[in-house]
Structure formats: C-alpha cells, structure tokens
Amino acid sequence: MKYSTYQSIFPMNLENLQETRKEGKVRLLQVITNTLLLKLLILVIIVWVAGAGVLTVFAAPSVSNKEVIKLTVQPGDTLWKIAVNHKPERMDTRVYIEGIMRINALEDRGVQAGQVLKLPHF
Incomplete structure (x- = not known):
C-alpha cells in the first residue's frame, strides 16, 4: 500500500502543539519550584522550633x-x-x-x- 487514505479526526496544527508543550514544561517547573519552596519552608520552621526548644532547655538564669x-x-x-x-x-x-x-x-x-x-x- 503506497498511499493511505487515513485522515486524523484531530487537526494537525504543529504550532499549537509546540505551544502546548512549552506551557506544559513551564507549568511543571512551577509545580516543582513551589514544592521545593514548601519543603524548604517546612524545614526552616522545624529547625527554628527545635532550636528554640534546645535554647529554652539549656538556658540557665543568671545568678547574682x-x-x-x-x-x-x-x-x-x-x-x-x-x-x-x-x-x-x-x-x-x-x-x-x-x-x-x-x-x-x-x-x-x-x-x-x-x-x-x-x-x-x-
């Protein structure tokens, strides 16, 4: 069969397809960045709370x-x-x-x- 008569029911707009892929990549980068920022924020809060607890435990009142x-x-x-x-x-x-x-x-x-x-x- 040299030639096919198959024709897709979806329009083949390559420019649209490339734009959609770019938008998908940008969205993926945004999600990854937001996830990393959230994890970093949680880590900072945990370290801050733990540090405050340690300082409170080991803090000794001054004695005159x-x-x-x-x-x-x-x-x-x-x-x-x-x-x-x-x-x-x-x-x-x-x-x-x-x-x-x-x-x-x-x-x-x-x-x-x-x-x-x-x-x-x-």
Missing part, C-alpha cells in the same frame, strides 16, 4: 553574687544529694546540678570532701 550560698562538701556527698537538699521544691534536680556546675566552673560532676561549693538561689 548576693543570691549565692556557700556549702562545704561533706564525706559521702554527691552533687545529686546536695541538689536534692537545696533546690527549690518544683525545680528539676538535673537543672539545679547544671546551675551548681556553672556557678562553680566544674567540668565534671565529681566533688570531694572539704570542697567549697557555691549554691545558686533561684
């Missing part, structure tokens, strides 16, 4: 010199035992221990008998 009690460590005392006995009623013991460590510039949680510690007052 007037609000400090000095204590001599007795044999058998630990920072935990000292903190439990001297911390405010509703304060977490771990937070009070961090306050003791900061005000005394301690690098670890070990204390020795006879050592004088400053206790923060909150």
